[in-house]
Amino acid sequence: MQTAGGARRGTLRVYLGAAPGVGKTVAMLGEGHRRAERGQDVVVAFVETHGRAHTASALEGLEQVPRQRLAHPASPGTVLEEMDVDAVLARAPRHALVDELAHTNAPGSRNAKRWQDVAELLAAGVGVITTVNVQHLESLNDVVAQITGVRQRETVPDDVVRSADAIELVDMSPQALRRRLAHGNVYAAERVDAALANYFRVGNLTALRELALLWTADRVDAALASYRAEQGIAEPWGARERVVVALTGGPEGDALVRRAARITQRAAGGELLALHVSRSDGLTGAAPDALARQRLLAESLGGSWHSVVGEDVATAILDFARGVNATHAVVGASRRSRLAAALSPGVGQRVIDGSGDIDVHVVTHAAARGGGGGSRRRSALSALPARRRAAGWFGSVAGPVALTGLLHLTRVNHELPSELLLFLALVVGVALIGGMWPAVLAAVLSGLLANWYFTPPYGTLTIAAPANAVALFVLVSVGAAVAAVVDTAARRARDAARARAEADVLATLAGSVLRGAEAVPALLDRLVETFGLRGAALLERTQDQVGTAHDVWRVVASQGCPPPTSPEAADAALPVDEHLSIAITSDGAGRPLSASDLRVLTAVAAQAGSLLERDRLREAARAARREEERTATRTALLAAVSHDLRTPLASVKASASTLRTFSAELDPADRDVLLADVEASADRLQALVDNLLDMSRLDAGAVRARREAVALDEVVPRALAGLTPEQAAAVVLDVPEDLPLVDADAGLLERALGNVVENALRHAVPHAPDQPVEVRAGLVEDVAAPGGRGGRRVVVRVVDRGPGIPDERKAAAFSAFQRLGDAPGGLGVGLGLAVARGLVEASGGTVEADDTPGGGLTVVFSLPAAAGPAPAEERPSERVTA
DSSP states (O other): OBOTTSOBOOOEEEEEESSTTSSHHHHHHHHHHHHHHTTOOEEEEEOOOTTOHHHHHHHTTSEEOOOEEEEOTTSTTOEEEEOOHHHHHHHOOSEEEEOOTTOBOOTTSSSSBHHHHHHHHHHTTOEEEEEEEGGGBGGGHHHHHHHHSOOOSOOBOHHHHHTOSEEEEEOOOHHHHHHHHHTTSSSOHHHHHHHHHTTTOHHHHHHHHHHHHHHHHHHHHHHHHHHHHHHTOOSOOTTSOEEEEEEOSSTTHHHHHHHHHHHHHTSTTOEEEEEEEEOTTSOOOOOHHHHHHHHHHHHHTTOEEEEEEOSSHHHHHHHHHHHTTOSEEEEEOOOSOHHHHHHSOOHHHHHHHTOTTSEEEEEOOTTTTHHHHHHHHHHHHTSSOHHHHHHHHHHHHHHHHHHHHHHHHTGGGOOHHHHHHHHHHHHHHHHHHHOHHHHHHHHHHHHHHHHHHHSSSTTSSOOOSHHHHHHHHHHHHHHHHHHHHHHHHHHHHHHHHHHHHHHHHHHHHHHHHHHSSSHHHHHHHHHHHHHTOSEEEEEEEOGGGTTSSSOOEEEEEEEESSOOSSGGGSSEEEEOSSSEEEEEEOSTTSOOOOHHHHHHHHHHHHHHHHHHHHHHHHHHHHHHHHHHHHHHHHHHHHHHHHHHHHHHHHHHHHHHHHHHHSTTTOOHHHHHHHHHHHHHHHHHHHHHHHHHHHHHHHHTTOOOOOOEEEOHHHHHHHHTTTSOHHHHHTEEEEOOTTOOOEEEOHHHHHHHHHHHHHHHHHHHTTTOTTSOEEEEEEEEEEEEOGGGOEEEEEEEEEEOOSOOOOGGGTTGGGSTTOOSTTOOTTSOOSOHHHHHHHHHHHTTOEEEEEEOTTSSEEEEEEEEBOSSOOOGGGSOOOOOOO
């Protein structure tokens, strides 16, 4: 094989095992010794013995490439060894032995995964012999986790292993592997008991062994298919039992699938393939609900579903069977009448005739012969509307009689050929109006009348001239042929119109479901509207009542009035599965449902279960997301509070301990400092606890605002009363005296302003110590209030000159436990802005973050003005500058 650059690509050989300890590494090393003895250049790129004596012994005598040594980034002094890809490439051997293909390389390695290292060696022309366990294949990761309870974190893509030039399965029975483990040949003695009791249980090893065997069999099967395609071999090779069951969507489908499954299970490793052949015009008449049910049945029995398009059903079945190298084909007994079967062979007979080496099983069923034929005849008779059929039957009798009378009166003016053409025109006309059977009757009656009245000798059914006999035969034959074509065209047109109508209905239903917030209610609503139903309900059988004499049904979703509460109480019940059913009520205001309506309804019902499951999975995902958010909140709370509580508590403890131990030796100044430190730490604890309590009350919806008309020039100073003198000196207030009162809860507003100002002081003052934090208030006229109402609003701005917040993080800044950048512990748990927004919104206001011109952050409070502003003289206030 040549690479893109022209160099020959190395070959890849994989030793695949079901579990650790089956002997993959020893088998790989044995292959290396055999190649070296044949004179080939073989090196050991990386093999880990894991302390196993047999592996170490097998490693002796082979050249080993020095490994790459890497320092562990998270553990100083720890050195990790990995394969040195550059060293192997520089050595350029013909073959390199590389153990553990799925291994994850240490940080700092050239590639993240060892299989990526192997890919480089192969691209450079170095052949690689490697090992991998079946549990490390990416496609089997979930299955292995379900079997063993252990999810493998190191996986390799299946395509990497499938692309190998050779895959050799290293197999060992579970009992033999457990003995090897017990003898200490796999793990150290202290790990044996735990391994035997957990991962290396007999059931686990048996299941893993089966996975390895099946995966390898699939690989061998793919190689066989490739070989047959390259050699142009079309005839089936029975290396593996493959059973193709042909399904039409008819009532016999379930029986065919079960019979095919039993045939498949006779041989280990058999494969079941369910096949449906659709005509290229799409007018197969197959019920979509029946096909959906048969597909689910086939898949539940371990089979796969396939659909092909073909004009000739028998040819399509045989072509598909040969293409998949099938050994058996299962078809149903013909539903056609004996007359139709005598005139032309059915699909089953044609499949038998062309099967060759494929064994064909014809399965009898209840619908064979009479059932299907009768259905088809009724369909043929009903291809045209009743009025046209009645007119056709009338014309088939009256037309030939009337034409005969007319021709008999004018007999001297025409001859037999023209008379026969007129009769033929009459037959064609009857066929166009009434369909096949009236036209056949008209053709026969026209032939008899023409023979009796216009063919010598007259007055008898004897025909003297052979040419006249041919003319009469052509008359009847052409009439019957035209009638058959007209009837077929009418049925095709009817089927096309019905298919289009059903497609329009299904598209409308699907569109409404996709646009709706909840799929099942939207589906039922569209069903009621589209079909003029009185009510529709999706019913679910109580789980513990399945199979009992008295089933209990629960209404999952319903539309219309009143919704049916059980399938028995409904006019029609459309089963979805064992537990679900759609019950509909069509009497009263609704119109009667036709067979076509029930056909569409049944197709829709087949999707109701998946829609319900999707809605439930979506709700479960939302619940899991909410729980994840709550868990993240709790985790953040513990992580943040653990430090922010510890710091003031440690300060209080240290100060109290010093006061208690050295109280007599301390001078008054030092004692005052320690007492002040205790007081400040207690204040910090109080503020932290208050914020936590406020946040919990907001999350629980327990905050109830008592809104009243309050004056901002009274609220703002009280909000800043808890600041230290140093902090108060860094705040400038600008609250005009003539501002109107605001409609808010004074207590909540104080807490919110205090939190925001404290947050600004914490982050802005260290960044710009010479720039104060400004609190400004002003009136904004005729702005849009919350809820879309306009009116006067008072705006309070807390302006700082700190580092600010990027635009993409402004919204997140008002979430709980958000800190700016990598703010260290001790600067709060990130609740200030979150609590402030919650408190203000509870008071009917809003809080937003904006940029300060020149740099910094401005937090904007927008509060509704009270109905009537109080006169300035009734509100004693003053402009405060701190």
